[in-house]
Amino acid sequence: MKSDTTAFLTLVEAALAEDIGRGDITSEAVIPADAEMKGFIHAREPLVACGVAHAAQVFYQVDPGISCISHAVDGISVAAGGPLLEIAGNARSILLAERTALNLLARMCGIATLTRRYVEAVGGTQARICDTRKTPAMHRATDKHAVVTGGGCNHRMRLDDGILIKDNHIAIAGGVSEAVKRARDSASHLMRVSVECDTLEQVKEALEAGADVLLLDNMTPDMLSEAVKFASGRALTEASGGVTLENVRTIAETGVHYISVGALTHSVRAADIGLDAYVE
Amino acid sequence: MKSDTTAFLTLVEAALAEDIGRGDITSEAVIPADAEMKGFIHAREPLVACGVAHAAQVFYQVDPGISCISHAVDGISVAAGGPLLEIAGNARSILLAERTALNLLARMCGIATLTRRYVEAVGGTQARICDTRKTPAMHRATDKHAVVTGGGCNHRMRLDDGILIKDNHIAIAGGVSEAVKRARDSASHLMRVSVECDTLEQVKEALEAGADVLLLDNMTPDMLSEAVKFASGRALTEASGGVTLENVRTIAETGVHYISVGALTHSVRAADIGLDAYVE
Amino acid sequence: MKSDTTAFLTLVEAALAEDIGRGDITSEAVIPADAEMKGFIHAREPLVACGVAHAAQVFYQVDPGISCISHAVDGISVAAGGPLLEIAGNARSILLAERTALNLLARMCGIATLTRRYVEAVGGTQARICDTRKTPAMHRATDKHAVVTGGGCNHRMRLDDGILIKDNHIAIAGGVSEAVKRARDSASHLMRVSVECDTLEQVKEALEAGADVLLLDNMTPDMLSEAVKFASGRALTEASGGVTLENVRTIAETGVHYISVGALTHSVRAADIGLDAYVE
Amino acid sequence: MKSDTTAFLTLVEAALAEDIGRGDITSEAVIPADAEMKGFIHAREPLVACGVAHAAQVFYQVDPGISCISHAVDGISVAAGGPLLEIAGNARSILLAERTALNLLARMCGIATLTRRYVEAVGGTQARICDTRKTPAMHRATDKHAVVTGGGCNHRMRLDDGILIKDNHIAIAGGVSEAVKRARDSASHLMRVSVECDTLEQVKEALEAGADVLLLDNMTPDMLSEAVKFASGRALTEASGGVTLENVRTIAETGVHYISVGALTHSVRAADIGLDAYVE
Amino acid sequence: MKSDTTAFLTLVEAALAEDIGRGDITSEAVIPADAEMKGFIHAREPLVACGVAHAAQVFYQVDPGISCISHAVDGISVAAGGPLLEIAGNARSILLAERTALNLLARMCGIATLTRRYVEAVGGTQARICDTRKTPAMHRATDKHAVVTGGGCNHRMRLDDGILIKDNHIAIAGGVSEAVKRARDSASHLMRVSVECDTLEQVKEALEAGADVLLLDNMTPDMLSEAVKFASGRALTEASGGVTLENVRTIAETGVHYISVGALTHSVRAADIGLDAYVE
Amino acid sequence: MKSDTTAFLTLVEAALAEDIGRGDITSEAVIPADAEMKGFIHAREPLVACGVAHAAQVFYQVDPGISCISHAVDGISVAAGGPLLEIAGNARSILLAERTALNLLARMCGIATLTRRYVEAVGGTQARICDTRKTPAMHRATDKHAVVTGGGCNHRMRLDDGILIKDNHIAIAGGVSEAVKRARDSASHLMRVSVECDTLEQVKEALEAGADVLLLDNMTPDMLSEAVKFASGRALTEASGGVTLENVRTIAETGVHYISVGALTHSVRAADIGLDAYVE
Secondary structure, three states: OHHHHHHHHHHHHHHHHHHHOOOOHHHHHHOOOOOEEEEEEEEOOOEEOOOHHHHHHHHHHHOOOOEEEEOOOOOOEEOOOOEEEEEEEEHHHHHHHHHHHHHHHHHHHHHHHHHHHHHHHOOOOOOEEEOOOOOOOOOHHHHHHHHHHOOOEOOOOOOOOOEEEOHHHHHHHOOHHHHHHHHHHHOOOOEOEEEEEOOHHHHHHHHHHOOOEEEEEOOOHHHHHHHHHHHOOOOEEEEEOOOOOOOHHHHHOOOOOEEEOOHHHHOOOOOOEEEEEEOO | OHHHHHHHHHHHHHHHHHHHOOOOHHHHHHOOOOOEEEEEEEEOOOEEOOOHHHHHHHHHHHOOOOEEEEOOOOOOEEOOOOEEEEEEEEHHHHHHHHHHHHHHHHHHHHHHHHHHHHHHHOOOOOOEEEOOOOOOOOOHHHHHHHHHHOOOEOOOOOOOOOEEEOHHHHHHHOOHHHHHHHHHHHOOOOEOEEEEEOOHHHHHHHHHOOOOEEEEEOOOHHHHHHHHHHHOOOOEEEEEOOOOOOOHHHHHOOOOOEEEOOHHHHOOOOOOEEEEEEOO | OHHHHHHHHHHHHHHHHHHHOOOOHHHHHHOOOOOEEEEEEEEOOOEEOOOHHHHHHHHHHHOOOOEEEEOOOOOOEEOOOOEEEEEEEEHHHHHHHHHHHHHHHHHHHHHHHHHHHHHHHOOOOOOEEEOOOOOOOOOHHHHHHHHHHOOOEOOOOOOOOOEEEOHHHHHHHOOHHHHHHHHHHHOOOOEOEEEEEOOHHHHHHHHHHOOOEEEEEOOOHHHHHHHHHHHOOOOEEEEEOOOOOOOHHHHHOOOOOEEEOOHHHHOOOOOOEEEEEEOO | OHHHHHHHHHHHHHHHHHHHOOOOHHHHHHOOOOOEEEEEEEEOOOEEOOOHHHHHHHHHHHOOOOEEEEOOOOOOEEOOOOEEEEEEEEHHHHHHHHHHHHHHHHHHHHHHHHHHHHHHHOOOOOOEEEOOOOOOOOOHHHHHHHHHHOOOEOOOOOOOOOEEEOHHHHHHHOOHHHHHHHHHHHOOOOEOEEEEEOOHHHHHHHHHHOOOEEEEEOOOHHHHHHHHHHHOOOOEEEEEOOOOOOOHHHHHOOOOOEEEOOHHHHOOOOOOEEEEEEOO | OHHHHHHHHHHHHHHHHHHHOOOOHHHHHHOOOOOEEEEEEEEOOOEEOOOHHHHHHHHHHHOOOOEEEEOOOOOOEEOOOOEEEEEEEEHHHHHHHHHHHHHHHHHHHHHHHHHHHHHHHOOOOOOEEEOOOOOOOOOHHHHHHHHHHOOOEOOOOOOOOOEEEOHHHHHHHOOHHHHHHHHHHHOOOOEOEEEEEOOHHHHHHHHHHOOOEEEEEOOOHHHHHHHHHHHOOOOEEEEEOOOOOOOHHHHHOOOOOEEEOOHHHHOOOOOOEEEEEEOO | OHHHHHHHHHHHHHHHHHHHOOOOHHHHHHOOOOOEEEEEEEEOOOEEOOOHHHHHHHHHHHOOOOEEEEOOOOOOEEOOOOEEEEEEEEHHHHHHHHHHHHHHHHHHHHHHHHHHHHHHHOOOOOOEEEOOOOOOOOOHHHHHHHHHHOOOEOOOOOOOOOEEEOHHHHHHHOOHHHHHHHHHHHOOOOEOEEEEEOOHHHHHHHHHHOOOEEEEEOOOHHHHHHHHHHHOOOOEEEEEOOOOOOOHHHHHOOOOOEEEOOHHHHOOOOOOEEEEEEOO
8 A cells, every 4th residue: 555655645744844834933932842742632522533543644744753642543433522642742843743633634534424424324225325536636545535434435536447437428429339339449358337327218228338337317216216127237336416414315225336425525524623732 | 926826736736646647548438539528617506706717727737728718706706507617628638627627616616605604794893704724735725715715814824924822832831921922032023923812811911921913712702802902902803713604793793803713614515516518 | 648648748857867967968069059950760670650759759858949740650560761750950959869769769669569460460369469567667658558559458557457366366365256255345346356367267266256357377278268168258368478479379269358468568679760860 | 876776766666656556456455454475586587687686675665564585696697496586574565566576677687687698708808898878768777787787887877977979969060070179178177088980081080189989880890900900009999889699709809898789778688587475 | 843854855865966966986986885984074264163963964864874973063163173073984975975065064154153253243232133035045944044053043034924015015016105004904914014114204104104123224324323213112123235244333233123134145155174084 | 958957947946935935925915916017137346247047037937927138148247237137027026036036146146257357367377267066055057157157167067977086085995096996997988087186196106097187186386386297298187275366376387287266166255236126
């Protein structure tokens, strides 16, 4: 997992540079260079923990002398007031890293917590909750990690790791059959071909053309059920569009294999957490 | 503004790389290299436009041959169905840029729209709505731009462009007076000194020590009114902590100069927008 | 195709820096700054042209004032003495770019020419010639482009765009069935699962476990025929290991869908080309 | 040697990124994160070892926890089946680095082995075998290191570390004498001036103009002998153009000091090596 | 202080690359790879030490095996012949780093020494000696550190950490009042507003407009005294322009708070230091 | 000269980033975004112009819309008050670039002016004035360009473009003869071998060992004359150490070919120049 790790270290470095500029002029003026401090990052509301190790890395990158003890592994439920991360070390260094670490951790916990609610809502069905590519710039990896932490699964990480023929592709290619045929001819033989379908006619056409996966977009539960029936044994099915906590179970009960939810990452509510520090 | 521009171009480049990897294997398989397309990015709900030029830049960076016509300057209110950006050019290029551009634009419109609601809520008072440093990594500049677009103003961009003595600084320094004194002694003579106060005692101590700005954290409206009275003519005042659309007007009516709201950027709901493309 | 283009520009920039250092001290001493020259890059042996546009880009990156006229599109056969690229412009600039451009072009023509011979050798069978990941550092994209130019097709570009379970994966997972099962469970639903098989037992086990593609490694033609029979209608087949121009047709006639050849890129013979310049 | 080392680390980092992308999705799916493995990289044909330490560095850069034991220092002859590098550590990490390490090592051994054959072919003469600048992008340093390992010596590393007046320089300058004069006037007084000569007339002119080194290009053995005689005691001599294992000794026996061979690096045959892993 | 440290490490890396290129070809030819050496960097004239730790970092960055013992902390006065830094380790590595380390150290000592003379010249007055932004590219941080070491204080580090309205701003804005008003309206409430004044009229206008700091440019001592009187209790004062060691005390005695001196960094005389090495 | 140009553009970009940070907060507050201005950079003392085109590049890099007209080519003498560069364009952009451009130009003019004085001091002798590697980090190229502009010539640009055996090399190698021999054996045959000599005995030993260039360090004029006599017709000679404007002619009259002067670049006095702007 070298490259993901490298990418994360680079993101942290860039985020710190973005937040710090040439230095924390307040701490440099007010806090002695050798002052020490300790503290806990606490949950201030119930949440699914995610990113504690990532936050620890932020502190470490600022100053390898900061010691961090994790109190919550990814995926564990934490009550309001529960500890997430214990921190001790040079005071200037801790305060330098604080905001960057909290921003990251609050977002990741927020995503994992929301994903968990979706996953619980479809409990007992075969459906799996997926994310999308609707992530803020540079947050693809950490946002998607938080989805997995919450019990969801990941859709494409990037445009190069899956073939997904969407409405515009179909329109330009001149139809579902032609689009699927082109994909099958020129794409790598190691990849499946998935197609977005808006109607049952497209579902049938896609199946006949040999599609491996059907992305059923903005269909009613009845249409979904029908499409699932057609596809049975021939292709995987995935529902998308307008999914909410209210309607997700109904969608799941149509029998689709996957349900993708953009809001998991494009409309995050940061979890309420804070660094409670104390000076000895 | 060169450096901000440069930073944005770099962010777009990184975001595209993150989303694309080595290429859009679907479009390369399905769409002829020379196919053209046109389309509009529309608002799908009422919103305050923000970032249309930023989104256009994404398309331009992918392919300078794409032509973009902006239909909404920053800050304008757009009704559901209203156009934001018109796009025409090479089909593969447009689809390559689509997700990155939409992610950015949806977030910026979301922030501007929410900020506008806060600003309207305090209309007629002297209070100005501020953001915080609670932004996802690499989004500091665009998030803060969206806050200004919505009518808010910016707090510190980074740790190096303002002196803000917070609770931990005070604890380590051994009190408000000592902290303010140290800041005044060693910081640049071109900067003011601001101090976070949790109690009225701290307010008095800070004023006596010569603080220029008071950050009144988590105070009740009554406490805020009292603090504002003490500070009158001697220091600027700013309220923070637990601010919502419901309570922001009450806070504003205490007479504080600034109200900072973390949720503007840490809990964004992406505006509902989409690219409606058509093939001629 | 932005990102591939960007990667190529970056490679050219790095290659020029590697070859030039701080400048061409000979030309700076001997040739006036404003001297002009013209020239042709010619084939000095029969070859399949590949990379002429890439070479032109090298000249352009050194000096946008150099004009290049391509005389050979990718994939065309050129006789000994035939022209590939015509160049005119500042003499110092042309000489500065010459070696980097020729190194690249000679390699790409060499790969395309050799690939063409393999493709011709299996003419009339269903088998397609594939490359491997055995490319020198930083040449993955251009080497694989040359393979396609020669009529071959590309295997994985990187470790992240295909699932290929090899002998070591099987050994560590504890068998073909278990390895395929794990891949099917946790990998993206947009990808096929391919497995390397060294024996016919493994072929059967892989098919039962639901593998989508079988990589038949170092099998005799008889074994290949047998494996192809088993897999018929259930999985794609690919032969690899010890493939030469002498035995490739026999392998193709076993009915495998793909034949991968490492030597296409790991043992390249540069095509014999040269820049014949003249001063007017 | 810091900067060469730094350049190599950067190349390895880039090569790994090129091969891995965002991760090895096969290993992540199939192999437990904490699985360990061991293995040997063996020679599968007789070769001159070169680059074993470089390959070890690739493993180390992926994961500093991988332990590597070298079994073959640069320049040693290894029989078919002989061990080159012993590796132990995390299985995912080893498989992540495998292809990049093997690609590099196979190329370096291939170059060193071929160079050794040329050096042996001129054994007992005064002639030294040189490389050229005909190396794939980013392989200048490792390719040239392999030439030295095989017993050859290096010509210019880059355009900035030697003055070599070639045919085009002469044509533009208006003759050998003028070109040599210009080089002598403006180049650093710490450098020699070398000139490419195609005829014996040019040899004489170059010597009269005070050239320090003559590059005798595409001359017959008789011409070479003549040129060596003229230059004796006045300039060093070097033969180039069309050198093969068949004719190199005849060339050496003309008395030239250096013979440069482009094929050493532009037409490499990768040595046959492989990683034989075993699970305990 | 992470980011300053990071910036320094990057500068050292770039400086080494600039000085070394692909390697020290002399040492590689003449000195065995494992030769060791020891040495002292000595002052060859009386100076104020500054940058010894920076120089040590250069050696460390070339080779972490080099051991450095500092003999002079920043700010201490060293007599001619006194030791600054003791060095021991690999001979090639030490010679590789030598020039870069000496260039940096000689400059920093030169600046600190000159600053000390200015500070001593105003001893007993309230005036503090400041630097300017007149530093060679990439030396802002180290030059300003040397000024502090010599007893001076720092003016703006960059254009983004202070508001300083200069003559051109005033001309374009249409007067001092308007310029100050605009700055007060749109700049961060955490910053003071400073204004350059060339005349006493401007001083009065600036004070009335609410400026916090007055930069008194090229005024005679009499004018300075007058301006200081006007500003008393209302704004800080700073003198600049044509300051020399001869006139600085007279200026200080006018009562200004700050005196800024461009020559501290734009016209540095490198301190005379050298590496005296010995071989055991 | 691509790479030097590239390096300069990179330096300017870094210098601007260093000076600007996230933007010029003063101009953004005070000057309208579309305000225009014009101005001249004037000499405020007699100087040798150098770097006017470099300064223009700084303005151009900030904003390609700024127009610059050069009034002084490199090497021309300019009287006090004479124009160097005329600038017109967006006011914010010009002020953003001003300090970076002036810092660079003042330094380059300063170096060229001082070099000219040294060159004039040795007028009529055969001696040429050389620089050294004593340049601030990242200024090697521009400082050395200024030396050439002033009439001097360049010594090594970097450690990799010349062989110069110094005292420490000799001590470690065990003597002048051994050091020269090693250099001759392993260094490129395209380079000369130069040796630092402190005594006449070393001069003789170096000549016998076949050195091509003698660096005569800290010798008296009498010793220099003697050394020149010995070396006549066998090696080039260069004097270094303690060279001043007072003693340089005496040194030149000993007959040495080169005289190197560290102060040309390590103790620069910035030329007095300024941007005189006017608003229309």
